[in-house]
Amino acid sequence: MYTVTKLEDYSPAALDMAVRELLSALDSESKGVNNKSDWKNFRDRWMARKNGILTQINDLWLKAAPAAAKREVGQRVNELKTCVTDIVETRRAIVESGLSKDAIARVTGVEARIEVGQIVAETRGRRLELDQLDITLPSIRRPIGAEHPVIKALNEIVSVFKAMGYSVSEGPEIETDYYNFEALNFPPNHPARDTQDTLFIAGQQSKPLRDRLLLRTHTSPVQIRTMEKLAPPIRVVIPGKVHRNDAPDASHSPMFHQVEGLAVDTNITFCDLKGTLDHAMKALFGSSVRTRFQPSFFPFTEPSAEVAISCIFCGGKGCRTCKQSGWIELLGCGMVDPNVFEFVRANGYDPAKVSGFAFGMGADRIALLKYGVDDIQLFFQGDVRFLEQFA
Numbered sequence: 001m002y003t004v005t006k007l008e009d010y011s012p013a014a015l016d017m018a019v020r021e022l023l024s025a026l027d028s029e030s031k032g033v034n035n036k037s038d039w040k041n042f043r044d045r046w047m048a049r050k051n052g053i054l055t056q057i058n059d060l061w062l063k064a065a066p067a068a069a070k071r072e073v074g075q076r077v078n079e080l081k082t083c084v085t086d087i088v089e090t091r092r093a094i095v096e097s098g099l100s101k102d103a104i105a106r107v108t109g110v111e112a113r114i115e116v117g118q119i120v121a122e123t124r125g126r127r128l129e130l131d132q133l134d135i136t137l138p139s140i141r142r143p144i145g146a147e148h149p150v151i152k153a154l155n156e157i158v159s160v161f162k163a164m165g166y167s168v169s170e171g172p173e174i175e176t177d178y179y180n181f182e183a184l185n186f187p188p189n190h191p192a193r194d195t196q197d198t199l200f201i202a203g204q205q206s207k208p209l210r211d212r213l214l215l216r217t218h219t220s221p222v223q224i225r226t227m228e229k230l231a232p233p234i235r236v237v238i239p240g241k242v243h244r245n246d247a248p249d250a251s252h253s254p255m256f257h258q259v260e261g262l263a264v265d266t267n268i269t270f271c272d273l274k275g276t277l278d279h280a281m282k283a284l285f286g287s288s289v290r291t292r293f294q295p296s297f298f299p300f301t302e303p304s305a306e307v308a309i310s311c312i313f314c315g316g317k318g319c320r321t322c323k324q325s326g327w328i329e330l331l332g333c334g335m336v337d338p339n340v341f342e343f344v345r346a347n348g349y350d351p352a353k354v355s356g357f358a359f360g361m362g363a364d365r366i367a368l369l370k371y372g373v374d375d376i377q378l379f380f381q382g383d384v385r386f387l388e389q390f391a
């Protein structure tokens, strides 16, 4: 049975020893407390005014300490008081709750904390909060993360194409000039580059232009990367993040997301492109949606088109969202330009033998429309109150 003895030595190491000895006694004795009467004895042994262990250490350790050690000893005695009080109170809670020790431990993890090492560590810095234990409180809530609305839209778009037999490919967000521009038929200094200004990685003037790095402005470079790896026929969709020099507003962000598509085979026509995208838009927005193809220009497709869907809010009559036009522009597409195949000809893409179509759609715009959000900035501000609505 533990008894308090006088301290011979007041060095910090000796004090540590004495404290540890006391705590280990406290620990093992507290574990033997199983009912109310055990607990009363336990409390009295440790806390009785007259001759309880706390009183004893006050007399034998603190009062007896030489002036030089008083501060140090006082601090430890105080820590021990807190600790003893906490353990005694915790035991009371356990005994009074009528629950088994194991059950309490499961609810509160308290048993684990009544480990001597733990107590020594905790009494060093902060007060144990065991006496605040209320086992009727709900358990600690660990909120489950939610899929971000843009990722949700990306996944939905991808799954529409997967169902048509497409596979998924990805590429780097930091891209070379070659893949982002040159191999997509944007020659150096061509004005078409101006429509896709971006951030260029600094300090690369010594490299040839084609090797210089930039943040990709579209997912189209992955068309080339995919054709370099896979011979035709191919059907791929490519989701990803892209960057452009666009001032942020309700419908623009300097960082946004696209889903690219590419199909190459021996006999792909513009009809295949129209049918594929018309089906995809109906799958995404509902079967009553119509699509409209208007001539457009992209260096890497010829002919090219801009695709709009009939306004999903007014059905095409004209409203604020579609600016009274009845149509919402959603993506760019076209037949792969033979000049693009020239860059991957060696991999089986002879422009005289294969043809293909490509398209690129803004996933953030699609998310805005699908989920009825009116400001793209909300997607990137990280406000949990906004994001958890999509959980």
Ligand code: PHE
Binding pocket: 217, 218, 219, 220, 260, 261, 298, 301, 304, 332, 333, 334, 358, 359, 360, 361
């Ligand atoms: N990459 C084009 C853009 O970002 C979209 C596009 C992709 C157009 C594929 C045609 C074919 O604007």
